[in-house]
Amino acid sequence: MFVVSLRFSANRSRAPELMAAHNAWIQRGFEDGVFLLTGGLNAGEGGAVLAHGLTRAELDARVAEDPFVAADVVRAEILDIAPGRTDPRLAFVKG
Template sequence: MFLVTLRFSANKAKAAAFMEGHNAWIQRGFDDGIFLLTGNLQPSAGGAVLAHNVSRADLESRVKDDPFVAEDVVSAEILEITPGRTDERLSFLKG
């Protein structure tokens, strides 16, 4: 499982120009069964994605395809998490 942080760069003002493509990128992640959750980093710092069922290499490639990343609106960091303990509602994450 992975947590991807997308922190705004100095080019944050360009976000509106690439929002449609970014939203389409998010939708593809959900449609492909990779993204479990997306949301905003507070306060107005960027976004985050919880991803699973993907290799790190494939996720890195997918993240590079995000228009926000490609156009340097955000900088991405991928954190890999190996679930140990989970609430039973999230037991599917333990693989």
């Protein structure tokens, strides 16, 4: 399981022109079953994605395809989490 932090960079002003493409990238992640959750970070600092069901290399490639990442509107940081204990509702993330 992965947590992807997408924090705005100095090119934040380009976000409006790329928003439709970024949203299409998010939609594809949900359609593919990879994204479990997306949302904004407090204080308008960017966004986050909870992802699963793929390798780190596959996620790196997917994140690189985000128009916001490609245009340096956001900088991505990926945390790789090996789930140990989960609520029963999240048992599927343990693989």
